Amino acid sequence: MSALTLKHTLTACDINFSGIAKSFAGERGAVHTVLEGVSFTAYPGEIISIIGSSGCGKSTLLRVAAGLEAASAGEVTIDGAAVRGLDSRVAIGFQEPRLLPWRSIAKNVALGLPKGTPKDDARQHVDALLRLVGLGDYAAHRPREISGGMAQRASLARALARNPGVLLLDEPFGALDALTRIKMQDLLLDIHAQDPATILLVTHDVEEALYLSDRVIVLGTSDPHSPATITRTVEVPGHRPRDRGDLDLALLRKELLAELGVEEH
C-alpha cells in the first residue's frame, strides 16, 4: 500500500464561517473593509475551492480561518469550537513558499510534522512526501538551489506533513507549469482519497477549482469599492476523479468565468 500511512491521522473536521467580516486600518484613520458577511460550512472531508479576482480577500479569508488574523465580525468554528489564535487542527500552505533559507528542503518539510513524531517515522515520512511531490532528489538542497515551482511543492509537502483536520491551501499550484500542475492536482486528490482532510483551496484557475472540489465559492463585489462577499456557490456535479473534458464542467466553467467578468468566445 501507500508510503503515506500515518499513525496519528487526524480525522477531518468541519469548519464553519458565520458572518465573517474583516477590516484593516487604512490611511488617516480610514477603515478598509475587505470581507463582509461571509458564511458557509465545509463538511468533514469536503474540498471547497475559493475563487475571486486578485485582491478580493481570498488569502485574508484563509488567514482568518487559520487564526492568523482575527475577524472583525463573525466567528470561525472548527468542530464547533471557535478559532482563537493559531489552531493545531489547521495547516496552511501559504501563497509564497516561505521556506527557511538555511534549512535543507527535507528539514523544511519536517517543520510541518506534528510535535512528538518519533525520529525514524519523521525521516521516512518526509522522504515519502518529498518523493510524492517529485523532490526526492532534492532533500539536501537549500531553498535557493531549487526553482520557484519546486519551492512551492516543498511548501505543499510541509503542509501535508501536518496531517491536519483542516488543510488551507493558498494557490498551491500557482507557480507550476501546466504539466506539473496536473500531476500535483492528481497527487492532492490521491492523498485526499486516502486521508480525507477538509480542504479549503484558493485558486485563480476555474478549471482547477471544478476538477478538484465538491463546491466552488466565488468571492466578489458588485462595485470595486465595497467589501467582497460570497456571490455564488456552485455544487460541482459528479464524483472524483472527474473527467477533465466533461461537458457539464465546461459549461460550469463558462458560467463561472462570466461571473468573474471574463467573457469567452
Next chain:
Amino acid sequence: MSLLPATDTRPAETKRVARSRAGASSRPVQLSTRGHRWLPWLGALLPLTLLALWQYLSLTGVFSAVQLPAPSRVVAAALDLLGRGQLGIHIAISTQRVLLGFTIGALLGLALGAWVGLSRWANLLAAPTIGALRAVPSLAWVPLLLLWIGIGENSKVTLIAIGAFFPVYTTVSAALAHVDPKLVEAARTFGIRGLGLFTTVQLPAVLPAVVSGLRLALAQAWLFLVAAELLGASMGLGFLLTDSQNNGRTDRLLLAIVLLAILGKLTDLALGAFERWVKVRFPSN
C-alpha cells in the same frame, strides 16, 4: 494503490533541473579570480611599496633618524625588546585585555540586543536609554571609570567592553527587529513558539548580521585598548606608544604601531573566516 511512482514520472521541471545540475557544481564559480592565483596577493603590494618608500626616505635623510628610523632599526628594536622579554609581555597583556573586554562587551551586547530586538516592551523601555548612552563619546567614560574602578586592569577591560558592546548591541537588536515576519509567521503556524521559534527562525536569520557586528566590535576593542593603555598603564602596546614617545624612541613607537596593525588584522582574519562560514551555512535567501 501506491502513491509512489514506479517510473520517472517526476515533473518535467524537476528533470530539467536534475539534468542541468549533473555536470555543474552547485557553488557559483568566481570567474574574476579564476586562473589568477596571484590576485589575492594584490593586497600585499601596497604595504611592500610603503616599506620600500620608508626605507628609501630614511636612508636618503629626508627625515632625521629620530623622526623616521629605518625599518631595519624597528626590527632591531623588536629584537632588543624580545631579548629583554618585554615584547611578549606587551603583546600578551594587550591581547588579553582586548579578548577579555571584547568577550564581555559582545556577550552583553548579544543579551541586551536580543532582549530589545525581540520584546516590544523592552524596546520601548530600554532602547532610548541605551541609544543615549551610545551617543556619549566613549572616552568621556574614562574619568568616571578611573574614579569608580581605579587604574588597574578592570577599568581598562571595562572601557574595551564598552567599546565592543555597542556595535554588537546595535546590529543584533536591529537585525532581530527585521527578521522576515512571513518566515516567523510560517513557523508559528506549525506550532513553533518561544525559545524554539528563536532557535529555528530568528537566530539563524540574524547570525550573519551578528557576526558582522562582532567584527566591528573587535575593531572597536583594539581602538579602545589603545585609549585605555594611553591613560595610565605600565604594560601593553598602548603603554609602549606613550613610553617611547616620552623617551624619544621613535623606533619602538613605530614598532608598536606595526604590531597593532598586525594583531588587529590577524584577529579580524579569524573572525572574517568565521563570518564567511556563517554566511554559507545560514544564507539569508
